[in-house]
Amino acid sequence: MGKVTVGAAVIGGAAVCAAAAYIVRFRMRNSDPYVKCGDIVKELEEKCRTPVSKLRHIADAMTVEMHAGLASEGGSKLKMLITYVDNLPTRDEQGVYYALDLGGTNFRVLRVQLAGKSGIEYKEFAEVSIPPELMVGAPEALFDYIAAELAKFIASENEKFRLLPGRQRELGFTFSFPVLQLSIDSGTLIRWTKGFSIGEMVGKDVVAELRKAMDRQGVDMRVSALVNDTVGTLAGGRYDNKDVAVAVILGTGSNAAYVERAQAIPKWHGPHPKSGEMVINMEWGNFKSSHLPLTEYDNTMDAESLNPGEQIYEKLISGMYLGELLRRVLYRMANEAALFGDMVPPKLKTQFILRTPEMCAMHHDTSPDLKVVGEKLKDILEIPNTPLSTRKIVVEVCNIIATRGARLAAAGILGILKKIGRDGFRDGAIPEIVIAMDGGLYEHYTKYRNCLEKTLEELVGDKVANHVKLILSNDGSGIGAALLAACHSQYI
Numbered sequence: 001m002g003k004v005t006v007g008a009a010v011i012g013g014a015a016v017c018a019a020a021a022y023i024v025r026f027r028m029r030n031s032d033p034y035v036k037c038g039d040i041v042k043e044l045e046e047k048c049r050t051p052v053s054k055l056r057h058i059a060d061a062m063t064v065e066m067h068a069g070l071a072s073e074g075g076s077k078l079k080m081l082i083t084y085v086d087n088l089p090t091r092d093e094q095g096v097y098y099a100l101d102l103g104g105t106n107f108r109v110l111r112v113q114l115a116g117k118s119g120i121e122y123k124e125f126a127e128v129s130i131p132p133e134l135m136v137g138a139p140e141a142l143f144d145y146i147a148a149e150l151a152k153f154i155a156s157e158n159e160k161f162r163l164l165p166g167r168q169r170e171l172g173f174t175f176s177f178p179v180l181q182l183s184i185d186s187g188t189l190i191r192w193t194k195g196f197s198i199g200e201m202v203g204k205d206v207v208a209e210l211r212k213a214m215d216r217q218g219v220d221m222r223v224s225a226l227v228n229d230t231v232g233t234l235a236g237g238r239y240d241n242k243d244v245a246v247a248v249i250l251g252t253g254s255n256a257a258y259v260e261r262a263q264a265i266p267k268w269h270g271p272h273p274k275s276g277e278m279v280i281n282m283e284w285g286n287f288k289s290s291h292l293p294l295t296e297y298d299n300t301m302d303a304e305s306l307n308p309g310e311q312i313y314e315k316l317i318s319g320m321y322l323g324e325l326l327r328r329v330l331y332r333m334a335n336e337a338a339l340f341g342d343m344v345p346p347k348l349k350t351q352f353i354l355r356t357p358e359m360c361a362m363h364h365d366t367s368p369d370l371k372v373v374g375e376k377l378k379d380i381l382e383i384p385n386t387p388l389s390t391r392k393i394v395v396e397v398c399n400i401i402a403t404r405g406a407r408l409a410a411a412g413i414l415g416i417l418k419k420i421g422r423d424g425f426r427d428g429a430i431p432e433i434v435i436a437m438d439g440g441l442y443e444h445y446t447k448y449r450n451c452l453e454k455t456l457e458e459l460v461g462d463k464v465a466n467h468v469k470l471i472l473s474n475d476g477s478g479i480g481a482a483l484l485a486a487c488h489s490q491y492i
């Protein structure tokens, strides 16, 4: 087919992405064949396919990597970190406990009044934003600021919060930066992320820094547990439901933690805990397998990212990246198939301009003319008046990317269930297993959540599916940390 014919065919046909002038120009500059939007969608769909057979391979690879990571330090892309959490809440906990949640430009302090079987009697929290200069200043300045807020928080305590007589206040500390945990209540900072940069802190025990500041500020409180937010989610989930043994975070990033038998951790050389169990922080975002359906969009996004080659699984399934993948596909369609007419919308070149909440809103648009899609394209990408056919394509791409992510997350969960022998019969019965879920992606992206749940059912089969539950376990980094302070109390 000659150039002119192609142009003519586009003008004549009711092509969804028609822009004859541009295509002809494109073809003259470029020897690539003209690719219609439909072809790009088809190709994407094909490359993103996740048939059950593939998901099973991925689940098996996850199980294998879990074994390898538990066997030796650095034995796998999965770090399988020992958290020193060998006790999870039982609902016998009593009294008031505190949490400090530091993981971004805000931090939170909270307290909970625990009343045994009747659960959380009261809770209260305060949120404080961190002045930017403290994020890059001296460690003392940052931690003094936090300790001073803790002092205020204690001073403002309502009498309904009752410390058990003769007891010191106890705190769970969620510190959402990479930490090398040394014990339940100590760990050294590996590196700062999220805009923090306090050089002197790297390699230091973050709990020791906090303690020193509490001393300086006259805060009489013991730090009983240093925890990762995923571990907090597991604790919070277990408190709500005794069958919780796995926690998965699907938010901006993604991670998972679960309860492992101490005997199944060859690299653990410490004394076996009384419970015989240990919570493992998988750091599963770094999982990688040749079975993962990676496309050119994933590969270039990864190559241009701040951590190329790392967090490959996270880049497929988590909220930070789904919107960006959508942008990359739309950009290619705009370029090669004139999805938005004869100009490539300049905004579409900006990385991360399409955020996952926006993608979610477009994906869930049920209006007959896809009004929300039209609005988002106009507001974010400054593309006015998109025809319905274009909007439909955008929704289709959202669906392909979100479906792949959700199905891969389900495969990862199956991998964990297999590792702990909860993917089927055990001693002649199917035990109940509950997975505590947290994160904005899981909570708000309904189609993603539904697809994940449906896929997990499909993977474990009807019989087992009745015994596998997912519960939304909000606020692990807060309440979960306070609960961990309670079950790692100095008074036990």
Ligand SMILES: *[C@@H]1O[C@H](CO)[C@@H](O)[C@H](O)[C@H]1NC(C)=O
Residues within 6 Å of the ligand: 081, 103, 175, 176, 177, 178, 179, 180, 228, 229, 230, 253, 281, 283
């Ligand atoms: C703990 O959580 C944060 C944020 O959720 C993450 O970035 C960090 O790498 C995690 N792991 C460790 C071992 O600190």
